[in-house]
Amino acid sequence: MAPRPLRHALRCVSDSETRGALLALVDRQRQLLQDVRARLSPPLDAHCLYATLEEGKLTLITDSPAWASRLRFQAPELTANLSSTQGEIEACQVRVQPLAVARRALEMERPRARMSSATAALLRQAGEAQGDTELGRALCRLAQAGAGDL
Numbered sequence: 001m002a003p004r005p006l007r008h009a010l011r012c013v014s015d016s017e018t019r020g021a022l023l024a025l026v027d028r029q030r031q032l033l034q035d036v037r038a039r040l041s042p043p044l045d046a047h048c049l050y051a052t053l054e055e056g057k058l059t060l061i062t063d064s065p066a067w068a069s070r071l072r073f074q075a076p077e078l079t080a081n082l083s084s085t086q087g088e089i090e091a092c093q094v095r096v097q098p099l100a101v102a103r104r105a106l107e108m109e110r111p112r113a114r115m116s117s118a119t120a121a122l123l124r125q126a127g128e129a130q131g132d133t134e135l136g137r138a139l140c141r142l143a144q145a146g147a148g149d150l
Contacts, residue, residue, distance in 0.1 A: 032086065036060065039081050044070050049097065056090035058082070061097050068094045115146030 032053055037045040048071065050061035058079060062068045071078075075092040083089050123143035130136030 058089050058092045060094045063098055065096050068096045120146040
């Protein structure tokens with residue numbers, strides 16, 4: 001099931017005042033992220049995943065320590081530029097949340113390749129032909145492991 005936008009989930013909130021406040025917060029944070037990204041040069045802008053501003057403290061989330069370092073380096077200039085549209089920013093914190101890395105790891109978890117019975121038989125024959133050697137025993141173990149998957 002594909003993720004749905006937060007707006008869709010907030011439609012389920014029964015109290016319209018609460019829903020309106022939450023939607024307004026989402027819109028402010030989306031606008032803040034757009035403002036931050038507009039002031040960052042490519043490709044750094046694409047690696048700034050999320051931004052919040054609470055009580056004069058700007059928090060930026062990025063996907064790797066390398067991009068976090070670059071964001072920290074640009075933080076003084078960024079906060080000075082954002083102050084004109086967002087109000088005074090006293091501090092900037094950069095955090096790493098490696099979402100992309102986790103997604104890539106999940107994508108890489110693919111079903112294990114299966115060995116055909118013909119391949120297992122060839123490995124077994126090759127192992128037996130090597131005799132009682134380290135290579136022969138390794139080929140026989142590999143053939144047996146592959147035959148176990150069938």
